[in-house]
Amino acid sequence: MNRSALQMESVVLTYPDGEGRVTAVDDVSLSVERGRSLAVTGPSGSGKSSLLAVAATLTTPDSGQVWLNTPDTRVDLARVDRRRAAELRRSEIGIVFQQANLIESLTAREQLEAMAWLGGRPSRSARADVRRRADHLLDVVGLGHAAERSVGALSGGQRQRVAVARALMGQPSLLLADEPTSALDSESGAAVMDLLIGTAREEGVALMLITHDAGIADRADARIHLVDGAVV
């Protein structure tokens, strides 16, 4: 199996801009191996979120290849249809955004279990497995004691930890995080970052994370810096 879970080759993404087009991602190539982390830094408007959106199948690039290598398959994310993209986001690609976007009325455990229900109602034995995995991941993110608390009652840092656990529920090959700590104070932000990087290592997941904090980027295994959409 290819060790790189994500391989981008010569990716270009442009957006319409008045009469012309603006180049948001300019010929970017990168790869991230399982269990490793890649930090993407760069000033505001340098294309970080656009690059992540391509890897997340939320945007189709103009050109280039975006290979996702999973234990079962190798697929070019730049060429999947919407339905397959949605399937991959449920099973192979976990995403953590700036805000945790949790369902307030659910408990932390239910929040994770709900992920497994997106693919259809699981059987009774599958439900037991889902609960075990949810509880395992809540332990991993240090919230084992809070499994039955409603997420509305959790702090910002705790909510972001639930979001990390939720993104890992489908046992993804690739975990993408877009400034996941920007809404947190620096102490809980650093804790969530260490958690993301550590969990990716332990669970064998490839992690690509966006940050404009150089200190956080230093914690990742590798780093690229974007300026005007290009790696410099």
Ligand SMILES: Nc1ncnc2c1ncn2[C@@H]1O[C@H](COP(=O)(O)OP(=O)(O)OP(=O)(O)O)[C@@H](O)[C@H]1O
């Ligand atoms: N939907 C869009 N339509 C048109 N232009 C866009 C769109 N999204 C982003 N852009 C432009 O693409 C470029 C890259 O934007 P992007 O949001 O990817 O940068 P970023 O590095 O993530 O910025 P920030 O750190 O501020 O979030 C910018 O010039 C931006 O104005």
